[in-house]
Amino acid sequence: xxxxxxxxxxxxxxxxxxxxxxxxxxxxxxxxxxxxxxxxxxxxxxxxxxxxxxxxxxxxxxxxxxxxxxxxxxxxxxxxxxxxxxxxxxxxxxxxxxxxxxxxxxxxxxxxxxxxxxxxxxxxxxxxxxxxxxxxxxxxxxxxxxxxxxxxxxxxxxxxxxxxxxxxxxxxxxxxxxxxxxxxxxxxxxxxxxxxxxxxxxxxxxxxxxxxxxxxxxxxxxxxxxxxxxxxxxxxxxxxxxxxxxxxxxxxxxxxxxxxxxxxxxxxxxxxxxxxxxxxxxxxxxxxxxxxxxxxxxxxxxxxxxxxxxxxxxxxxxxxxxxxxxxxxxxxxxxxxx
Amino acid sequence: xxxxxxxxxxxxxxxxxxxxxxxxxxxxxxxxxxxxxxxxxxxxxxxxxxxxxxxxxxxxxxxxxxxxxxxxxxxxxxxxxxxxxxxxxxxxxxxxxxxxxxxxxxxxxxxxxxxxxxxxxxxxxxxxxxxxxxxxxxxxxxxxxxxxxxxxxxxxxxxxxxxxxxxxxxxxxxxxxxxxxxxxxxxxxxxxxxxxxxxxxxxxxxxxxxxxxxxxxxxxxxxxxxxxxxxxxxxxxxxxxxxxxxxxxxxxxxxxxxxxxxxxxxxxxxxxxxxxxxxxxxxxxxxxxxxxxxxxxxxxxxxxxxxxxxxxxxxxxxxxxxxxxxxxxxxxxxxxxxxxxxxxxxxxxxxxxxxxxxxxxxxxxxxxxxxxxxxxxxxxxxxxxxxxxxxxxxxxxxxxxxxxxxxxxxxxxxxxxxxxxxxxxxxxxxxxxxxxxxxxxxxxxxxxxxxxxxxxxxxxxxxxxxxxxxxxxxxxxxxxxxxxxxxxxxxxxxxxxxxxxxxxxxxxxxxxxxxxxxxxxxxxxxxxxxxxxxxxxxxxxxxxxxxxxxxxxxxxxxx
Numbered sequence: 001x002x003x004x005x006x007x008x009x010x011x012x013x014x015x016x017x018x019x020x021x022x023x024x025x026x027x028x029x030x031x032x033x034x035x036x037x038x039x040x041x042x043x044x045x046x047x048x049x050x051x052x053x054x055x056x057x058x059x060x061x062x063x064x065x066x067x068x069x070x071x072x073x074x075x076x077x078x079x080x081x082x083x084x085x086x087x088x089x090x091x092x093x094x095x096x097x098x099x100x101x102x103x104x105x106x107x108x109x110x111x112x113x114x115x116x117x118x119x120x121x122x123x124x125x126x127x128x129x130x131x132x133x134x135x136x137x138x139x140x141x142x143x144x145x146x147x148x149x150x151x152x153x154x155x156x157x158x159x160x161x162x163x164x165x166x167x168x169x170x171x172x173x174x175x176x177x178x179x180x181x182x183x184x185x186x187x188x189x190x191x192x193x194x195x196x197x198x199x200x201x202x203x204x205x206x207x208x209x210x211x212x213x214x215x216x217x218x219x220x221x222x223x224x225x226x227x228x229x230x231x232x233x234x235x236x237x238x239x240x241x242x243x244x245x246x247x248x249x250x251x252x253x254x255x256x257x258x259x260x261x262x263x264x265x266x267x268x269x270x271x272x273x274x275x276x277x278x279x280x281x282x283x284x285x286x287x288x289x290x291x292x293x294x295x296x297x298x299x300x301x302x303x304x305x306x307x308x309x310x311x312x313x314x315x316x317x318x319x320x321x322x323x324x325x326x327x328x329x330x331x332x333x334x335x336x337x338x
Numbered sequence: 339x340x341x342x343x344x345x346x347x348x349x350x351x352x353x354x355x356x357x358x359x360x361x362x363x364x365x366x367x368x369x370x371x372x373x374x375x376x377x378x379x380x381x382x383x384x385x386x387x388x389x390x391x392x393x394x395x396x397x398x399x400x401x402x403x404x405x406x407x408x409x410x411x412x413x414x415x416x417x418x419x420x421x422x423x424x425x426x427x428x429x430x431x432x433x434x435x436x437x438x439x440x441x442x443x444x445x446x447x448x449x450x451x452x453x454x455x456x457x458x459x460x461x462x463x464x465x466x467x468x469x470x471x472x473x474x475x476x477x478x479x480x481x482x483x484x485x486x487x488x489x490x491x492x493x494x495x496x497x498x499x500x501x502x503x504x505x506x507x508x509x510x511x512x513x514x515x516x517x518x519x520x521x522x523x524x525x526x527x528x529x530x531x532x533x534x535x536x537x538x539x540x541x542x543x544x545x546x547x548x549x550x551x552x553x554x555x556x557x558x559x560x561x562x563x564x565x566x567x568x569x570x571x572x573x574x575x576x577x578x579x580x581x582x583x584x585x586x587x588x589x590x591x592x593x594x595x596x597x598x599x600x601x602x603x604x605x606x607x608x609x610x611x612x613x614x615x616x617x618x619x620x621x622x623x624x625x626x627x628x629x630x631x632x633x634x635x636x637x638x639x640x641x642x643x644x645x646x647x648x649x650x651x652x653x654x655x656x657x658x659x660x661x662x663x664x665x666x667x668x669x670x671x672x673x674x675x676x677x678x679x680x681x682x683x684x685x686x687x688x689x690x691x692x693x694x695x696x697x698x699x700x701x702x703x704x705x706x707x708x709x710x711x712x713x714x715x716x717x718x719x720x721x722x723x724x725x726x727x728x729x730x731x732x733x734x735x736x737x738x739x740x741x742x743x744x745x746x747x748x749x750x751x752x753x754x755x756x757x758x759x760x761x762x763x764x765x766x767x768x769x770x771x772x773x774x775x776x777x778x779x780x781x782x783x784x785x786x787x788x789x790x791x792x793x794x795x796x797x798x799x800x801x802x803x804x805x806x807x808x809x810x811x812x813x814x815x816x817x818x819x820x821x822x823x824x825x826x827x828x829x830x831x832x833x834x835x836x837x838x839x840x841x842x843x844x845x846x847x848x849x850x851x852x853x854x855x856x857x858x859x860x861x862x863x864x865x866x867x868x869x870x871x872x873x874x875x876x877x878x879x880x881x882x883x884x885x886x887x888x889x890x891x892x893x894x895x896x897x
Contacts, residue, residue, distance in 0.1 A: 140588070140590065143588070143589065143590040144588050144589075144590065147609060148588060148607060148609070151586075151607065152586060155583055155584075155586065156579070156581065156583050157581075162656045162657075163656065164655070164656045191719065191720035192718075192719045192720065192742060193718065193719020193720065193721060193738050193739075193741055193742035194719055194720045194721045194722065194738055195655070195738070196730065196731035196734040196735075196738070197654060197655075197656075197659065197731075197734070198731075199659060199661075206656060206659055208656060211720075212720070214727065215716075215720060215722045215724075215727065218727075219722060219724040219726060219727050220724075220726050221726075222726060222727050222730035223730065229656055257656075258655075258656055258657055258658060258659045259649065259657065259658055259659070259660075260659060260660060260661040261660065261661075262648060262649050262651075262658070262660045263580075263645075263646050263647045263648060263649045263658065264645055264646060264649040264650070264653075264655075264657040264658045265657050265658070266657070267655070267656045267657040314716050314720060315716070316716045316717060316718055316719065316720045316721070317720060318719075318720075330650060330653045330655050330657075330658075330741060331655065332656075332657070333645075333649075333655070333657035333658065334642065334645070335645075335646055335657060336579050336580065336642050336643060336645065336646030336647075337642070338585060338638060338639050338641075338642035
């Protein structure tokens with residue numbers, strides 16, 4: 001039986017979830033539909049949700065990868081792109097696009113916008129919530145699509161699947177010109193075994209940190225290193241709410257997508273192409289935005305370092321070969337899905 | 339027309355239709371039971387598709403719930419419908435809508451022709467069952483189960499517990515010997531007829547209606563009563579995961595399924611187009627057929643189940659985060675930790691490297707940085723030597739290092755100057771071998787020649803830390819192999835002790851140690867200890883000073 005403290009924590013989390021939903025719905029009106037094709041969403045369709053900002057170069061690859069996995073409709077919020085990304089998305093027949101001029105940070109890094117879209121369109125569907133620089137891979141993804149995966153998750157009674165965000169980087173400086181057209185032809189290296197994790201006792205989410213960013217930029221302040229664990233694939237209910245990005249959500253039982261009894265649960269990996277050559281420009285932009293708003297802050301060093309085009313590659317880096325390799329390294333698991 | 343099929347359908351109607359038509363077109367009648375939960379309009383639309391197909395008939399519908407009597411009722415109804423409608427059948431095969439024949443149905447008919455009197459039904463006594471979940475084997479037959487296992491799990495468990503405590507049991511009717519087995523069978527018409535028309539069927543059914551998961555025991559027990567020849571195996575290949583859910587077959591299983599030579603497989607993903615296309619095409623090239631041979635598939639799926647259930651020891655990831663790691667294996671491979679020997683011997687790491695191989699690191703938990711072997715700044719898996727990164731999650735630093743170097747023996751040094759947070763892991767981990775010469779950290783201090791007044795605070799601090807470490811050796815749950823000698827005991831007879839350690843790590847062999855490491859010059863060490871005492875620091879971890887060889891007389895000890 002749960003102790004009083006656990007009950008109290010559960011009660012507080014319930015109110016927190018209600019608060020998150022309320023503030024998201026309050027911001028719903030700030031989303032302007034640009035091309036609303038949601039009428040064409042079939043019952044049981046697998047949906048993808050994303051917020052984009054100036055990511056035109058990544059969008060074709062992002063859409064193609066997840067289309068091939070069986071995402072039937074993309075619901076995307078464009079946050080004031082000025083690179084033509086919005087126009088590109090509006091032309092896609094399987095994309096519904098909203099735009100907003102609100103600040104990303106003011107909307108909890110876009111989570112408020114996604115939460116209201118998820119509640120309105122995602123209820124009852126399997127929903128994949130991603131960033132445009134992430135691509136989901138999982139065991140057998142090369143021959144079994146998301147429909148196969150989610151059917152099996154349904155069969156085995158799993159409401160969500162977790163994934164590790166795996167930072168990919170190039171052989172040389174992260175600013176060096178890209179080799180090949182697709183970011184993932186260029187970013188083919190990763191850190192295989194320096195991830196550390198803790199479990200939040202009440203929310204039950206696993207917080208994983210590590211990888212090249214922790215090693216190169218946060219060696220002196222590891223606590224501040226970015227969180228790499230996510231729960232991107234969920235059979236959505238309109239009462240659910242992501243807490244911060246897609247690292248954790250409420251109700252908390254959904255966060256426990258990992259096995260705690262020594263076994264292995266099914267998990268995926270989000271191949272993260274943040275370290276494309278435009279990272280320098282993005283960091284400069286981010287620095288300017290931050291300084292306008294809050295002045296110098298704790299992450300300035302990080303963006304300064306990124307602006308200068310560091311090399312993340314080292315002799316111990318691993319070259320990406322596919323999901324079987326990730327499974328052998330323990331970064332993803334089939335979790336009994338043979 | 340000697341073989342007929344009973345087919346239980348609740349979803350994926352297109353696939354069920356495809357398979358049913360395949361059977362019917364090969365002369366095998368099919369009686370379909372559609373779950374009562376399917377809306378009437380949907381059911382009628384499905385039934386009407388077969389209006390022109392006389393070999394496909396429908397049974398009256400029952401609402402089927404997993405694990406309950408309703409599924410047996412559905413099977414009975416469809417079986418009766420089949421046996422009445424097609425009196426010249428010899429075998430009846432129970433299938434589901436997600437079953438797929440892996441061999442042309444003609445081969446199955448020929449196989450049954452060769453075994454005309456045989457009932458193929460897995461049927462084993464409860465003592466021999468190892469595959470049930472929740473451990474309810476015998477008790478399925480003797481307890482009552484008023485609550486649903488799926489929907490009312492807590493009540494279900496409480497009810498079982500209560501009956502166990504009160505010793506309540508049901509009587510098993512005479513003439514029934516409980517047997518369990520796969521739900522999917524192929525019975526002779528005669529056996530099936532005897533079961534369905536038994537004079538005491540009403541009483542039997544009433545009893546089994548209260549048994550838990552009767553679809554795994556009703557026909558399996560009653561076949562024993564009426565059959566003349568039982569082959570206790572199912573002709574349907576079906577694999578189950580650790581929670582009793584069926585494994586699903588996908589297009590990429592095609593080669594595996596082809597090689598199995600089984601007749602029917604369950605369950606097949608409805609969208610596995612290639613499987614349906616391949617296996618329902620009787621004109622495909624015929625391989626050389628043998629007896630059904632599911633061994634290879636068994637191995638593949640057993641491995642997946644084991645990975646699901648037990649995981650990979652020593653892996654911590656988004657998939658595996660054991661909550662109660664103590665009492666289990668904490669790391670993925672054996673490793674060795676040496677405390678104090680590097681202080682006592684010159685170039686002990688080089689000596690270890692020659693005798694143990696693998697990677698011999700320095701002090702991985704040194705305050706300045708992690709001293710990886712060969713002075714590397716970054717180790718396998720991109721593990722950084724940064725002390726702050728390491729000390730953020732000190733135990734996961736070690737589990738990560740061991741995970742990334744699987745297959746290579748890892749050894750490192752540890753001492754009271756190092757971050758002690760990892761000590762708990764070391765002593766509780768069955769993979770660890772700890773070789774501890776306590777008090778050896780005093781040797782470099784002695785050799786430094788610094789005045790006692792300058793070092794005594796540091797001596798006291800290190801001694802306190804080491805005492806805390808040594809105390810954990812007596813904790814409950816210590817699982818590491820620990821070799822601990824106070825410095826004085828070790829120095830008195832070092833060769834034999836080193837030999838034991840090397841033998842334990844390498845496995846005992848006939849080889850005796852010939853090249854021994856060079857012990858540092860301990861002349862005057864006893865005097866140093868006395869000066870420490872005089873300075874107010876009582877050495878507690880060095881052992882009985884009287885055991886020290888008289889270095890002053892013997893000169894430099896060559897052990």
